[in-house]
Amino acid sequence: MQQHDTGEPLLDIRGLTTAFARQSSGWAGGWAGGRNAAGVARAVDTVSLRVRQGETLAVVGESGCGKTVLALSILGLIPDPPGRVIKGEAFYRGRDLLAMSEAELQDVRGAHIAMIFQEPMTSLNPVFRVGEQIAEGYRLHKNADRAEALERAVEMLAQVGIPNPKARAMSYPHELSGGMRQRVMIAMALVCGPNLLFADEPTTALDVTIQAQILDLMRELQRKKGSGILLITHDLGVVAETAHRVAVMYAGQVVEEADVAELFAAPAHPYTRGLLASVPRLGEKRVLAPISGMVPGIFDLPDGCRFRPRCAQAFEKCQAAPPLFRLSDARTARCWLCEKDAEALL
Numbered sequence: 001m002q003q004h005d006t007g008e009p010l011l012d013i014r015g016l017t018t019a020f021a022r023q024s025s026g027w028a029g030g031w032a033g034g035r036n037a038a039g040v041a042r043a044v045d046t047v048s049l050r051v052r053q054g055e056t057l058a059v060v061g062e063s064g065c066g067k068t069v070l071a072l073s074i075l076g077l078i079p080d081p082p083g084r085v086i087k088g089e090a091f092y093r094g095r096d097l098l099a100m101s102e103a104e105l106q107d108v109r110g111a112h113i114a115m116i117f118q119e120p121m122t123s124l125n126p127v128f129r130v131g132e133q134i135a136e137g138y139r140l141h142k143n144a145d146r147a148e149a150l151e152r153a154v155e156m157l158a159q160v161g162i163p164n165p166k167a168r169a170m171s172y173p174h175e176l177s178g179g180m181r182q183r184v185m186i187a188m189a190l191v192c193g194p195n196l197l198f199a200d201e202p203t204t205a206l207d208v209t210i211q212a213q214i215l216d217l218m219r220e221l222q223r224k225k226g227s228g229i230l231l232i233t234h235d236l237g238v239v240a241e242t243a244h245r246v247a248v249m250y251a252g253q254v255v256e257e258a259d260v261a262e263l264f265a266a267p268a269h270p271y272t273r274g275l276l277a278s279v280p281r282l283g284e285k286r287v288l289a290p291i292s293g294m295v296p297g298i299f300d301l302p303d304g305c306r307f308r309p310r311c312a313q314a315f316e317k318c319q320a321a322p323p324l325f326r327l328s329d330a331r332t333a334r335c336w337l338c339e340k341d342a343e344a345l346l
Helices: 024-029 067-074 102-108 130-142 146-159 178-190 208-225 236-242 260-265 270-277
Strands: 009-021 040-052 056-060 083-092 113-116 196-200 228-233 245-250 253-259 325-328 331-333
Touching: 009 067, 009 228, 040 056, 040 067, 040 083, 040 228, 040 253, 056 067, 056 236, 067 083, 067 196, 067 228, 113 178, 130 146, 130 178, 146 178, 178 196, 178 208, 196 208, 208 228, 208 236, 228 236, 236 260, 245 260, 245 270, 253 260, 253 270
Parallel strands: 056 228, 056 245, 113 196, 196 228
Antiparallel strands: 009 040, 009 083, 245 253, 253 331, 325 331
């Protein structure tokens, strides 16, 4: 794996908190805590993460834990109402994305920061050919003419493994398979060679051969440009293969962050241990142990530790919310079991 830069972060997220109201009138009473009478709840709660030049940070967790909301919040794509970023900062090369106007964000999105969205059918425009949709961002950010942009679109379709790319560029989204539409989304995100890439489950709909090809393409982008990648996924195999660091999210909070090798070798949080125990491993004969229960909804969060109702190691102190503990220079965990010989950060 390519060594990542250890200098100043490309993306520096500080205390990012995004809340949703059950209805738009819920905001009228203001924010009064984790849960309030107005029906406002935090989907992302005081998240702080860094992505450095040439680094892949994987954000993992079950569906509904806040991974996608985190990425959309940074890019200013949370619909208001019902959602709103209520506090925090997200610095990209020293500029706070959360303080930018929509016009400023449009200049950044696509050219400098791109996102591979999880649902291609809702992200692609059904009335435009896919080649035109890929070319649009290139024309806008690279000041290219239509012919040059379409040529670049065909080149990108070939790079993401679509056969006969010139003909496929003339197709509409409904004429492509789910896997092909996903590859079109990846081509759109990579067409301008972004410095920072948010990849939301980029290989979910793809077979293993194409998945490997897409991961190689993302690594090539890192090699050529030193790009940073925020990889949102539930696939721990992809994490082990591609990531430098891992942040584990649960119910809107980061519950553990560590270098990938350290996390896989010795997970500190019971939730992380549960995720790893539920995944089969080649050559091992063992009974898989699923995590009981489900991720709570943001309006039904338990008191104290949010993982407490599902945790086999919960004890009396877990009725109080644990802070984030620093276990080492490169590792944190949000669990009372980590309190001994650890520094509380939050």
